[in-house]
Amino acid sequence: MATVVPLKTASGAATVRTAADRYLDSITVANTRRTYTTALGKVCPALGEDRPLSTVADDEIGQALEQLWGTAAVGTWNSRRGAVGGWLAWCHEAGLQPPRIPAWCKRMPDPGSDTPVRSKTAIDRLIARRDVALREKVTYRMLYETCARADELLGVNIEDLNLAARQCPVKAKGAKAVRRRGQAREDYETETIYWDAGTARLLPRLIGERTRGPLLVTHRRPGPGKVLTPRDVCPDTGLARLSYGQLRALLDRHTCIGGQEGTGWDPHEFRHSGLTHLGEQGVSLLLFMAKSRHKSVSAARKYFKPGAAALAEVTSLLAPSDSQH
Template structure:
């Protein structure tokens, strides 16, 4: 349990409150993400002011000035960080403001990530210039509709090749508040499933390896790079393929006119898989079970039916004899 030492006998300043809150966080990623929202808001309010003198509307005004013109997801993330900070202060008995009701969380817009056609996906994976590692990764992302980080994080010993499934560390688990306000990221293991395409490719990719990361680099890491034992194949010494490397490889094979950054995105495999399952008649509940979303509206953001699919379902409304 991490203890946070606070100044005694004097009012808590905005800066002291911000630092104490960030010091209480037990996860480095959370500290980094929350630090942006909390740090910039503290600067905007005036770091040397007593926290108790800050009004609710000042919090809302600072959020509006800093991120009022930002993307919806950015606004929501910064607002959530400030909300957690002020709630933490209140739980510890320090007088301070709250996020005003008018500074509301915004509803994210529908995702603009496109869904690729089955033909385009099959053609890309079938290309001779695409390495077996990329073929396997892309097919696995498409068939599992899992997040890229989840699949890249899987190790060989976790694979159930016969059952065509594997546990992944789910991203969506919410941070949970523990005693003394410490925030810890709790993750849960969830199961993803793949089909025949991935089942054919995986054994060829592994080549008899029985442990270590499924997807690895083609070169050993340099002597100055420190990696966790789990992220290195103990037999070959090769490191786990990172998200950045996987994204670059996909871009290299799909970039328009050879211009870097204009190719497909890794997230498109998830969008495409869910869209094709929906077009094939999978129910909303089945799509939620497959994608592991907890809210129907989140699944809807990933579903982008094609014009042909919409035309086909529209034909069901035609008069009874018009389709004979």
């Protein structure tokens, strides 16, 4: 177990790297030290190793975690988040005035745990709210209608959209890059997602006169220290692609309970809810897997979790006939 050793530098003056090294030195369990060294070895350069730890903002911690492990497996995300959280807690006890992991940067539930199913009415009500901006309305509606994964939708560019057919290609989950001879860049295996009238009505308003670049962008241009690929920046406006962490923070703000951060919905709940609603409607497994793009039946079956309304309806089949008293 780590022990707190006061640093020789003045309170708040320790750099990110110094604080990390001292924390790692205080860990006596070899396996724990090795795991935490891996995590902090990537987080520190992302934050800036030579800057004072006290100048790092909470959101910078969240953005670093999201950038490094936002698309990693749940176990990896939770492990790395736990390592950073342990480091910051140790720094707090040492009086270094460290940042905290933001509330929107939540520990992910285990794959076997239940993901909440939001009713269609609740989703419609959320999207109809006046305080939800057009960009978020499009994102939430599109996530629900396409049943796409959030990172898939965030990676869509305007030139990928087929507005007439209400469809677009997305990078397949787990797809590996393939560079063919003579190509200037790597390509990925793609899959097609489809949306309906709700998204179709909103998309033209969001796109406006733009013809290329990320579909979902931030409202501010990236700072000088932000390194982005040309594909992640709108060539017309200079705005950066919306990140998963930013989307999760926006959704949490719109759905949190009693204004308490970290109690709101997760972006994955739109996909999970949409697929569950399809299962409740009796969609065939073949069509369901085509929509969800699952590769195995066992992975698709977990979405067939009928809600209260569906269970009440099927229970009515057991009711006595009208002729019985």
